Amino acid sequence: MTQEEALKILKSGHNVYLTGAAGSGKTYLLSKYIQYLKARGVNVGVTASTGIAATHMEGITIHSWAGIGILNRATDKEILEMVSNKRVARRIQKTQTLIIDEVSMLDAERIDLIEKVTRLTRQSWEPFGRLQVVLCGDLFQLPPVARADEPLPKLVYKSAAWQNMNLKICYLHEQYRQGDKELLRILNAIREAKVDDTVVNRLRECRNTAFAPSPSSRFVRLYSHNPDVDGENQLELKKLEEKEYEYIMEVNGIPALAAALKMGCLAPEKLVLKKGAAVMFVKNNFEKGYVNGSLGTVSSFNEAGIPVITLLNGNEISAEPATWSVEESGKTLAQVKQVPLRLAWAITVHKSQGMTLDAVQVDLSKSFVRGMGYVALSRVRSLEGLRVLGFNAMALKVDEETQEFDQELKKLSEEALHEFKTPSKPLIKEEDITAGYCVEKTREIQPYSHKKWTGDEESSLISGFRDGQSINQLAERLGRKAGEIRSRLRRLGLAEKRVD
Numbered sequence: 001m002t003q004e005e006a007l008k009i010l011k012s013g014h015n016v017y018l019t020g021a022a023g024s025g026k027t028y029l030l031s032k033y034i035q036y037l038k039a040r041g042v043n044v045g046v047t048a049s050t051g052i053a054a055t056h057m058e059g060i061t062i063h064s065w066a067g068i069g070i071l072n073r074a075t076d077k078e079i080l081e082m083v084s085n086k087r088v089a090r091r092i093q094k095t096q097t098l099i100i101d102e103v104s105m106l107d108a109e110r111i112d113l114i115e116k117v118t119r120l121t122r123q124s125w126e127p128f129g130r131l132q133v134v135l136c137g138d139l140f141q142l143p144p145v146a147r148a149d150e151p152l153p154k155l156v157y158k159s160a161a162w163q164n165m166n167l168k169i170c171y172l173h174e175q176y177r178q179g180d181k182e183l184l185r186i187l188n189a190i191r192e193a194k195v196d197d198t199v200v201n202r203l204r205e206c207r208n209t210a211f212a213p214s215p216s217s218r219f220v221r222l223y224s225h226n227p228d229v230d231g232e233n234q235l236e237l238k239k240l241e242e243k244e245y246e247y248i249m250e251v252n253g254i255p256a257l258a259a260a261l262k263m264g265c266l267a268p269e270k271l272v273l274k275k276g277a278a279v280m281f282v283k284n285n286f287e288k289g290y291v292n293g294s295l296g297t298v299s300s301f302n303e304a305g306i307p308v309i310t311l312l313n314g315n316e317i318s319a320e321p322a323t324w325s326v327e328e329s330g331k332t333l334a335q336v337k338q339v340p341l342r343l344a345w346a347i348t349v350h351k352s353q354g355m356t357l358d359a360v361q362v363d364l365s366k367s368f369v370r371g372m373g374y375v376a377l378s379r380v381r382s383l384e385g386l387r388v389l390g391f392n393a394m395a396l397k398v399d400e401e402t403q404e405f406d407q408e409l410k411k412l413s414e415e416a417l418h419e420f421k422t423p424s425k426p427l428i429k430e431e432d433i434t435a436g437y438c439v440e441k442t443r444e445i446q447p448y449s450h451k452k453w454t455g456d457e458e459s460s461l462i463s464g465f466r467d468g469q470s471i472n473q474l475a476e477r478l479g480r481k482a483g484e485i486r487s488r489l490r491r492l493g494l495a496e497k498r499v500d
């Protein structure tokens with residue numbers, strides 16, 4: 001569907017999965033929708049699965065939004081602790097629409113945890129505590145990062161949250177990033193698993209692409225692995241004939257916790273900078289105007305030796321040291337302090353997901369996961385901006401299961417389009433859209449939509465189900481739709497046992 005058609009569905013207040021190929025304008029459309037909601041006073045949680053992807057919409061990571069840190073799963077006690085964090089709880093309670101971009105990298109377990117935290121914080125039984133949730137992404141792009149010694153993470157659509165959200169699927173089919181037909185042919189061949197010799201040979205020719213000089217005369221180097229990124233950054237730093245400034249991380253508290261903080265904060269223990277260095281912020285600081293992922297260049301150092309950064313948007317920020325800490329019951333158990341920057345001439349393919357870049361030099365010879373080549377190659381607008389140093393077989397592969405699911409998504413998107421085009425389907429008027437009001441309006445059309453379950457109703461449902469009543473009998477007796485009965489039974493953990 002077009003962006004306009006998808007925007008209409010988003011405005012209806014339904015939960016939506018917005019998808020489409022790289023460059024189809026998903027994030028662009030999200031920004032439009034966010035603008036639209038903000039203009040109407042709707043409180044929007046703007047997030048993405050990675051910090052750098054969140055910066056494209058001036059948002060934060062979904063794990064900071066939900067206050068879950070690096071956790072993927074949590075005990076009830078840990079969830080209760082999260083829910084008791086007043087700052088996070090206030091944010092979750094105030095939010096009316098939650099946007100999550102780049103969900104291909106969000107694993108099923110994590111979205112289920114976020115759903116649970118959100119529901120408990122909002123003291124509701126509805127999925128995500130009755131927020132409008134907009135998931136956005138492309139499953140042909142990078143999957144969730146696998147952690148060592150853990151089973152492979154499941155993709156987001158295999159989560160319980162996805163099953164329960166009653167998502168409308170919006171599949172964008174237009175292309176806005178790539179005007180270059182030849183590059184599009186290559187990208188589509190990868191998406192459709194139809195890579196042939198023509199594609200391979202054309203990519204080989206990209207080894208020697210000479211970039212036209214750009215205003216910033218900078219091209220971004222992409223690598224699959226962090227050590228290659230670090231090596232390239234050090235090489236570039238050496239080339240600058242400027243004074244070196246060194247910043248050493250301060251580390252305090254319980255050693256094991258401090259070590260975890262050192263690993264997790266992304267700022268290096270020893271940071272060396274020079275005037276002219278390409279850098280990236282690795283922490284959020286909304287007052288100062290930077291977020292995790294903001295890119296810029298060191299333009300000077302102030303009298304105290306603090307680096308001053310000119311961001312890509314032209315803003316100047318002095319990068320004072322920041323702290324990362326682990327706290328329990330108001331007591332700091334461990335803390336690290338460092339200038340919140342890392343070098344950024346080169347970045348990983350993972351961090352590049354979501355970006356549009358003019359010129360890219362990519363080395364895919366060590367690609368280790370499906371989707372990696374597709375993400376890297378789809379960052380540029382045309383083959384003129386693409387230099388490919390090498391690639392292995394994995395680089396041009398995409399996930400087979402995703403291919404099957406993609407067909408289904410396309411069908412569901414057609415259905416959604418049809419549903420919202422049919423005049424008999426009463427749409428909620430645009431001016432009525434504030435998430436809360438939207439539910440009231442929906443109820444005028446469907447009296448039981450989003451209606452809360454009372455304790456009595458729930459007990460009656462459970463006993464009826466245990467007595468062997470069919471879904472339709474239960475629906476009739478309780479004055480609900482069969483779908484609602486099924487979804488409530490699933491939530492109560494009973495549906496898996498019987499599916500009539």
Ligand SMILES: Nc1ncnc2c1ncn2[C@@H]1O[C@H](COP(=O)(O)OP(=O)(O)OP(=O)(O)O)[C@@H](O)[C@H]1O
Pocket residue numbers: 003020021022023024025026027028029138176177353354355356
């Ligand atoms: N309707 C539009 N009008 C003008 N430019 C657009 C429009 N839609 C998208 N673009 C531009 O096209 C480029 C790609 O868009 P965007 O980044 O939103 O795509 P995406 O689908 O989110 O891609 P990815 O999957 O890589 O994140 C951006 O430079 C964006 O500004």
Ligand SMILES: [Mg+2]
Pocket residue numbers: 026027028101354
């Ligand atoms: Mg995007």
